[in-house]
Amino acid sequence: MRRAAALGVLLLGLRAACAQVPEKENDWVRLTSERGTRWLQQDLALPADLAVDAETRAAATDVAAKQIARMRSRWEQWARSQWQRVPASERPFLPDRFRAFYVNEWAAMHVQSLGAEADHLMLAAWQRPAYCRVQLEEGWFANLLLAVAQLPAPQRAVVWAAQDKAWNRLARREELPTAQAPVIPIADDIGQLVKAMRSQSPRTAPPMVPVLAWRRLVRGQETVSCPALQWWLQQAVRRPGADERALSDEYRYVTRPLPADPPNAKDQATANYPPAAADYGAEGKVKLQARRSGGRMVDPVVVGRQITVPGLEGERPIAFETLFDAAALQRVRQVQQNEPDNDRVYFEFVWRLQ
């Protein structure tokens, strides 16, 4: 663990050494604003050959352009506050901190609710079979456009207007995303559904489409893919007392973009520390609850997170919150305690780069 942590610091050091930070505050602010704007333009760009009508494309482009413009001041505010916050000796690390800030803002844009009416429409759009068929491998905004394009024209207008308002509120910090990680990870929930599907009579789970049946039942793949999420959503909306806002939040949360692992992450000796967390300098605590049965920990769930990321002081680290979950869950499952069975056993894992 210590070795991995040390390497994490080394990686950050190398990145910082390569980064260029202007000597004057105003130059740094301008550079950061331009960088954030350029990245957002790239992330909100639509492929030229996207199979959507001109009207839908124009509406999406308009919403994107407004968001790019309004985020410019957000990049500038952040750059100025960071310049003043960090000591001069740490300024070489500011570009890395901005990477974290950008990734976090980008995730927040995904997670932000669109309001009851548009969330309801998007829940329906995500469940349409065509949604997964037309999805691109990359490009969240293009995929949003493809989802919205399946709705009738008046509903498309509702969604774009709501998206615009939501991003405006977010950029001005008038409203922050409320979506939280599901207590039971959707991957586990899907696994339970598959198990139950085989034993329940009558069965409550909806039928799987061929691609999902093939992946799950023929190949045994457990990846949370678009059709798996769609299947999960189809049964979740039918559960008694299903809350559309909560489901919409969960769906958005689990499909938000996550910080990417650095190149060659698998080659680095960071197996004990999630590579992306090390790359961004993320640290924190993860609290878990499990059931002790026969000395083993079963059904562990994450019940608390306290994550810090340089550059996100005072911000909710939406993009980074679950970075340590998988590693923490894996460790709990490895714990053995020769003590009586107990329905509630708690663990806390602390992650520090040293």
Added chain:
Amino acid sequence: MKRWQCLASIWATALGCVLALTSGDALAQQWEKSDTLRDRAESAFWWGDFDEMERLYNEARKATTPRSDGLPQLYSVRAGFAAVFKYNNLTDSYFEELQRLTAQWASERPRSALAHLLHVRTLYARAWHHRGDGYAISIPQEGQKKYIQYIKAAEDYMAQHGWLAEQDSTAHVYLLMLGRSAGWSFKRMWAVAQAGASKNPADEDTIYEELAYSLLPKWGGSWQDIDALAEEAHQQTKARRGAELYAFIYSGIAYSVDGNLFEVTQAKWPRVKEGLKHLLDRTPAGPWQDRLAYLACLAHDRATFDDAMKRVEDRPDLDFWKGGGTGGRQNYESCISWAHSR
């Protein structure tokens, strides 16, 4: 119809026959080529996008332009749907999901012929999943039971939804596949084929090909039965199509013949040639120049072979040189060698 009475008995034994190919869609085994419509249909089913499936299906039904080989576009769409049942190492749980899914589609869209037909096609595929493609005697008892169970379920479903056959010739194609599996009498199969061909003449070739495939010796039929069918089909359609259908049937049968088509079967080369030339004239972009050259080679008709090879040039489509139990490459090189030996 008297000529068919002698064939009736073979259907009673069909279930016990040697089955080399897994299941219907006879042409799918012969004509699988680069086909974007087929791929789109497969993709739509794969992702469970019924609306897109129905859109493709309805467009294909209305299409007046056939594929380059003269077959209807509907054929491509059906082949695309069928592909989802044919991946390697599928499990019964996979078929169970597809059965549930298609049942749901049919329930949600009671007036959609395609939704119901897909459910039937799924039951048929599930039956064949249990049966496998081995000798009848090698099928485990449980597999045989399941096979009969699902074929019966598909038959019952079709019987309960008799209106399907009144609307859609795909119903007739699937009925022929079911009938072959269930051991229907030839009389019954013939009636289905006649009804389907009159319902949608564009599907005529597919329907007769399915029927001819059912008469192969491995299904308990005989070359005489196939010739009787080809002759009858020819008589019924020659005023409209000349010898096209006769040639089409024998061109298809040639893929399943071990040996020389014109020595093993009762195919008449002059009529096959006439029909292939018609098909070639009507659909010059199709595979018929290759098929004409290959069959001319089998018939030792050098003039026709030379003429067809002028179109083939040095770019043979080897998939259409298959036959006689041999690969396209071997047949092509053998025919070239024969032509040079003059």
